[in-house]
Amino acid sequence: MSATHALRPGEAVPGPAPRQHGGVWHVYRAERRKLATQLSTRLLALFCVVGPFAFAGVLKIQTGSPADTLFGVWVHQSGFALSLVVLSFCGAWGFPVLAGVLAGDIFASEDRYGTWKMVLTRSSTRRDLFGGKLLAAMTFSVGLLVLLAVSSLAAGLLLVGDGSVVDLSGRALSPGHSLVLVVVAWLLNVLPMLAFTSLAVLLSIATRNGIVGVVGPALVALVMQLLLLVGSGVWLHLLLASSTFQDWYALFTAHPFFGPLIVACIVSAIWIAACVGGSWLLIRRRDYAGTPVSRRPGWVVPVRVAVGSAALVALLAIASNWGPAGDTAAKLKASLEPTFNNLTLLQQRELGRTVAPGAKLNVLTSCSRRASTPKGPGDWICTLDVFIPQPGAVPFNQTPVTYDVSLQSNGCYKAESPPTFVGQQTMKDADGNQVVNPLFVVYGCFNPL
């Protein structure tokens, strides 16, 4: 051993005694630092900043638009719509993935590296460690959400502009109004994001496996998305954490409905409490043997988990008919008719025609579901018989317009019609500019409760 590598017993314990007051705040600081130094966190942050700009840049050089997503057809015209499309996408997939990557390994990594025995033998209690780690994960989750919100708004406003966003009742909103609603919509996703972060923490602790913690939330979100497609009952759909990412749409209707929003907040809070409570129970009762986790290879546990999960999903699928139907023909008709009216008037204005304030089309609407049951999410057909006054024609000329409606369990829908009546995706406005044809795709939402 060289002299430079020798222990120096003669100089032992020099200097002042260190402060020994661990606590949640100190654990939080340490975890924040660890998360900030991890490559995955940095890549996520980079993606959150660059992603929306890349998305806006790609849209800028092509004429197509993500019309399947609510507000998608407006992304070439309104920067706010671009931010909302990013939010819609994140609500379905992005946030669960972000939560998993950020929080899914924060506890399991201590098992993988065998460092529990080091951190638990410092001055911080288990309660401090749990609280600090959880707080750090939640801080980063919310931080990335805010980063995405700011970046998507900046990308939209800088690369697309502050054009009016057309809401889910067919009204063009002013830029100021749009900005407020977009910011509130992003903020409403904070609680659901924290719910998925808590879920990732629970998986991380329960399985002591970082892969399950990271991938688990995305898988759970996928299953929940599938469950949202089946059944017509409203209760189970409202209790699924994934549905809570989708209730901000209510803000963008002529008569905002807050019932689902309030339920979403309560449901998110319940998910957070359940996951955090379960995690804490596991942590406080656990023995830490100290060695890195090793697992015996075998099929018994994976098979049990797979069978148990399949049984649970089947049970939930059956329970998806629980409660009154949220999606009915009457509700769809009541929403589609005024929205179509508003969009038609908007189209006429853009074409330079004079439209009297409060003008209303004479429309008769009928809706039916393609499947046997006339309620629930899925594919619907709505026929709007428009009675257009023609000079000398008695009675009025009746023009039927058929829309294929894709209806979601949360009461939001996208309606498309062949261009024979409504025209192409874009049209020339009165000034000769190429603009979005408001009637090409109709987006709308109604209260499922």
Next chain:
Amino acid sequence: MRASGLVKRFETTVALDRVDLVVEEGEVRGLLGPNGAGKTTLLRLLFGLVAPDEGEIHLFERPLGAADMINLDGVAGFVEEPTFYPYLPGRVNLELFAELDGGADAGRLDEVLDLVGLAARGGDRVSGYSTGMRQRLGIAAALLRSPKLLLLDEPTSGLDPAGARDMGRLVRRLAGDGTAVLLSSHLIGDLENVCDSFTVLRLGRVVWNGSAQQLRDQAPGSAYRLATSDDARALEIAEQHPGVHATTSPTGELRLAVQGRVDAYVLDLGRADVAVRRLELVVSPLESMFFALTTDVEVDPAALTELIEAALAQT
């Protein structure tokens, strides 16, 4: 530190069975036992990593408390090999651990890194550290807390002989400053010159507890390897010494099992014109006692031969 009546079971295995242990201020106590004796389990209990099924632990006259409220202020050390975040530099690892204690200033970090000889490598990622360097970093992490009670599991594991010696001196220095130290090892040779007292565990039970001097006094003997100019004559002379039991190994090597001191026998060899070419201590008195306490072998001079075989097999 005072532990009394500790019992820990893992399914059907009793890892610790009514274990009592006390470490006083300024005392260096060796916790000895063969692999599987329960040493590491006992340390895990003392750190609160594992909850005992029965018994109590008091640190600085206060009970260790429930798992979620354990406060280890003043206690430092590690169980098994120290572990770190491999993707971070050694110094950053120390900073993170120090943060869990409320933080430490940069000067203090530099001091402990220098103390364990890692000042020049503190900026390197731990993934590139050798076992010995990790051991040193573990000691640095413990020293950062200026502990009043230091619990170290196999502290010389991975250290070269000079490092192990320095480790012993460091521990003595800490004890001199009043720190209570508990060192665990399955090799008594590592702790022989460091500890004031020993507790020996076997199959989860304390089989011996006392001072180092008491252990030496009760030791059944020692064993040597001997090479002379006339081995046959050396065997004859051994028969004249009641405390010396000499045998020849299958390879023709002379082995001595000695109760008491070997000096008189060596002097007689000289008087008989038998030159001693090599006299190597294979099993020290403490080691023989350790073997006696932790095996089923009844240690008498004859049985020491078996211990020699065991020790040689290890070397």
